[in-house]
Amino acid sequence: MMMHLLAAASIAITAAAMPPPANSGDLLGKFLWKRRVVLVFGDRMNQSVADQTDDLHAVHAEAESRDLTVLTIVGGIVSDGGEGGLPPADALRRRFRVDDQERFTVILLGKDGQEKLRDTKPVTSGALFELIDSMPMRQREAREND
Template structure:
């Protein structure tokens, strides 16, 4: 009896462990950090003195309220390091983001990722805040947010 109870108890622990392990993802995707919660602008640059990076920073300067209103994060990936520079802080790796976006070089490039994790914009030149916000405001999910009152209407 005692031996049978010990076996049952041991099997219960093993089954619970297997069940938990089977439900856990093998490798987290970078999009797990923002999917269905945030829109993400990813700016790649080869080095911190890149002229296009400087222009992109200037183009987004002073847009913090618009970025917050649209549930955005702006991540710069420079010299192989990822850093959230505006909006919601997200913990993503530079290598994971490069792999996710299938980016094979270090040249300047800007991506806008929707809450659905899809690429909505890809540009090899700096993008203005107005262009980003106008594009986002045409997206169905953003239009629903504006209608529901969870985001500012218009700009």
């Protein structure tokens, strides 16, 4: 578990050092400074996509308490459980550099819109929550809600 988090941290640091492409804020602007976003990419609906989304939906209340939205991008379809107003799949794939042939990729974005984690294997909700809970903004939110 610790090795996975360390690897994720090094990936996040590398990703954070890369400037986002122009106009990237427009794609997910409705979430910026309001919601954290988990992007679950799949070339098709496969076991990894199902495992990741099922795990996150099973802990909906905990995810909601962390202001977490899950977007699933399978092939050319983007779904979020009904919120609507989402960018096209190809724009998300370009923005986050996920090829449409990649079997599975999961990305966590902070409220600042920056990539905090990227993995090619499903990440448990516990590991995601642990990472989110370690973020300064989340710690401030938790203090303010006490």
